[in-house]
Amino acid sequence: MVAPKRLSKEGVPAALKKAERYRFLNEPWQAESICRDVLETEPDNAEATVLLLLAITDQFDHEPHTDVACAQALLPRLAGDYQRAYYAGIICERWAGRLLHLGAPGAGPIAYEWLRRAMARYEEAERLRAPGDDDAILRWNTCARLIERNPHARPAPDEPEAPIELE
Numbered sequence: 001m002v003a004p005k006r007l008s009k010e011g012v013p014a015a016l017k018k019a020e021r022y023r024f025l026n027e028p029w030q031a032e033s034i035c036r037d038v039l040e041t042e043p044d045n046a047e048a049t050v051l052l053l054l055a056i057t058d059q060f061d062h063e064p065h066t067d068v069a070c071a072q073a074l075l076p077r078l079a080g081d082y083q084r085a086y087y088a089g090i091i092c093e094r095w096a097g098r099l100l101h102l103g104a105p106g107a108g109p110i111a112y113e114w115l116r117r118a119m120a121r122y123e124e125a126e127r128l129r130a131p132g133d134d135d136a137i138l139r140w141n142t143c144a145r146l147i148e149r150n151p152h153a154r155p156a157p158d159e160p161e162a163p164i165e166l167e
Contacts, residue, residue, distance in 0.1 A: 022055075
């Protein structure tokens, strides 16, 4: 086994910029690796934790081995109730997207439940947000529109469909 080399503290800011760049280049595995390196050097680095969570969720559609629990395990490391609620919503929303993208039989109702979980997390974040921070509202609306537009994103036949009201 080959052990990764450790980053210097001075190299952390540049490494975080690279991780963000790799996310934008649609190379989330590379971004994940860099974030893990940063967190080895600075375990409490909030930016690296958020970038790692996003890099993991970026892989939901492309990497079959990526697990939702891996992203969820990062939530307790986030600072503040708002961030934990907001990013829990991101995880749920992206996992639902993966399920819809895979299109396996029966995935629609499961994806619907994940979208509703995401919306509940976004509503929690909305209550905790700073004035003018409408990110949770934008994400909630995206989930609502995804449900409206996707005929497979419906509750299981034995469950009533909850009304979705766009704000």
